[in-house]
Amino acid sequence: MPCTVINGGFWGDEGKGKIISYLALKDQLDVCVRTGSVNAAHTVWFQGNCYKLHMVPAAFINEKCRLLIGTGANIHIPQFLKEVEETSVKNRIGIDYQASIIEEKHSIQDKASAHLKGVVGTTGRGVGPAIEERVRRSAKLAKDIPELQPYLTDVAKEANDAIDNGKKVLLEGTQGLMLSLFHGTPPYVTGRDTSASAICSEAGVGPTKVDNVLTVFKAFMTRVGGGPLPGELPKEEALKRGWFETAAGTGRERRSAPFNFEIAKKAVMINGTTQIALTKLDILHPQCKSLRTYQELPEEAKQFINKIEKQTGVPVVLIGTGPEALDIIDRREQS
Ligand code: IMP
Ligand code: MG
Secondary structure, rough: HHHHHHHOOOOOOOOHHHHHHHHHHHOOOOOOEEEEOOOOOEEEEEEEEEEEEOOOHHHHHHOOOOEEOOOOOOHHHHHHHHHHHHHOOOHHHEEEOEEEOOOOHHHHHHHHHHHHHHHHHHOOOOHHHHHHHHHHOOOOHHOOOOHHHHHEOOHHHHHHHHHOOOEEEEEEEEEHHOOOOOOOOOOOOOEEEEEEHHHHHHHOOOOOOOOOOEEEEOOOOOOOOOOOOOOOOOOOHHHHHHOOEEEOOOHHHHHHHOOOOOHHHHHHHHHHHOOOEEEEEHHHHHHHHOOHHHHHHHHHHHHHHHHHHHHHOOEEEEEOOEEOOOOEEEOOOOO
16 A cells, blocks of 8 residues: 555456455555456455455445546446445445446357357456457447446546545456466457556556555466366366365356466566465365464465465465455564
């Protein structure tokens, strides 16, 4: 803080929603800017409720936090309105005038494409076709939509003013570096760059304004859709280890593999990562469940964390030990 970019280091689903919800409360975030679109779901568990957010920033659980959706985002109007209702954030959420609109026709195009749906294995939400339309300069923008008028704002101006006034601002990236159109594993990638720089660009914040790049890794890797996954385990083995997951957004089965240090090093390099958050350590080492201090961790878990720090050269500052927002070891104050 004051300005942190958070993003995923693997293939999405690293648990960014959980880390953001923790920071929202712990660091008392003032502003959270979401980027990306409805292909991504950020899961937030709070006070026994589970929210799967495709549009509303994951920091919503802090009632004082201003929530923004950046100009680079693609807005799905019905999903946005539904989530605003569910999270009761009507009076504190804003959308950039020039964010573009994703429509039903884009989802139909995505699902009808043998290449996109069949080969790439997209979420079918239409994000690729919506971005294509934007690139053709024919997309509708938020400012053209009557239902969005109450929410419109200049997100870049709000975010930069907040940073200049010493407020705590989080730029919320979606998906993971390995799904990046530029840096991932094409053609098995999403329709945009997902690196930390791209997240800044989507929000309208320049690189000199960012103090921290917090990259989130899960203690093992998962991937949905097509494309390589180094070290991929058979489903039976994933089930045995408790690594088997289904996607929050689409319900599809996630493939899984052990944590890969080479990929982590690449993610740290391209994102310019200054801090790492590691999630689901309790799935790898069940004895870690709900622990809140580093000292209590079993030796094996400490060794794993040391190895990540040694190989990447970046400190692991936050460690997830359970699904609730507050199930975290925060080494920013303990080390
Ligand atoms: P698209 O982003 O829907 O075009 O899908 C392209 C690829 O990215 C597919 O492999 C999807 O499964 C994957 N993908 C997109 N969004 C997410 C996400 O939020 N989490 C995990 N995978 C995603
Ligand atoms: Mg997700």
